[in-house]
Amino acid sequence: MRNVTFALFCFVSSLIGYSQTDSKPVVGVAEFTKEVDSKYASSVAEKVVQVVTNSKRFIVVDRTSYDKVKQELEFQKSEAFLDSKNTVKQDAALAAQYMIIGHIVKMSVYAMKNPDGSVNGYKASAAFTLKVNDVETGKTTEAESFQTKVSPLMLSPESAVNEALKSVEPNLTAYFIKTFPLTTKISKILTTKKDAAVTVLIAGGKAFGFNEGDKLTVEKVEMIDGKPYPSQIGEIKIVKIAGDDFSECSVSDGGKEILSRFNAAEKLTCKLIVK
DSSP, rough: OOOOOOBBBOOOOOOOTTTTTTGGGGGEEOEEEEOOOOOOOOHHHHHHHHHHHHTTSSEEOOOTTOOOHHHHHHHHHHHHHHHHTOOBBBBOOOOOSEEEEEEEEEEEEEEEOTTOEEEEEEEEEEEEEEEEETTTOOOBBOOOEEEEOOOBSSSSSHHHHHHHHHTHHHHEEEEEEESSSEEEEEEEEESSSSSSSEEEEOOOGGGOOOOOOOOOEEHHHEEETTEEEEEEEEEEEEEETTTHHHHHEEEHHHHHHHHHHHHHHEEEEEEEOOO
């Protein structure tokens, strides 16, 4: 099988205006398996990587040369990984926390002919499934199916495939939001009343995919046995998108604890409630 090669070291040091690399999931993309023998099949994986990368919510690392999760686990046991302490380096592989595993079910590319038999153009469509594997736990989500629309008539097979895959971009974006809920932090307490937070400013605005009316849980994160243990302490609702980088929120629940823990410089995480 041909490897899908992506030069993808998206080492983004700033997420929505502040440095929070440690909270961005590190995602690897395994080589897609396929039921069809098509030279255009690699375009499906490329589209998935493009959507994930363009979201700017992940550190994306090309791991297509590895045999999915088993080899990922072996890699994380290696001396190179243990020495790296999960630090991004120019010539060192990142440790993927999650592996995106794809399976191509269909890749149809066909020529549309004129009455005289000459080729008038090309159309294409594709179908595939995705699932996400948590490398540490070995747990895998249920496979989600995706079906593109049939592309409009295009001049080349490549452009027909690209147009078909464009039609599934919104579905892919929604899938990754559902699988990896948007997570951010409280940047500032805007207003208070009787020792409770009333409105807060969170990092993340239009560019991060937030919308007015979105609700988020507020969680404190404790370290127990060296592992993060989140627990909900409140809830907020976005009332105003303040540009690309920030949103103003009203506090629906937990105002006192949010204020006290924020003032104590504790780590508070805000996670989008997926409808």
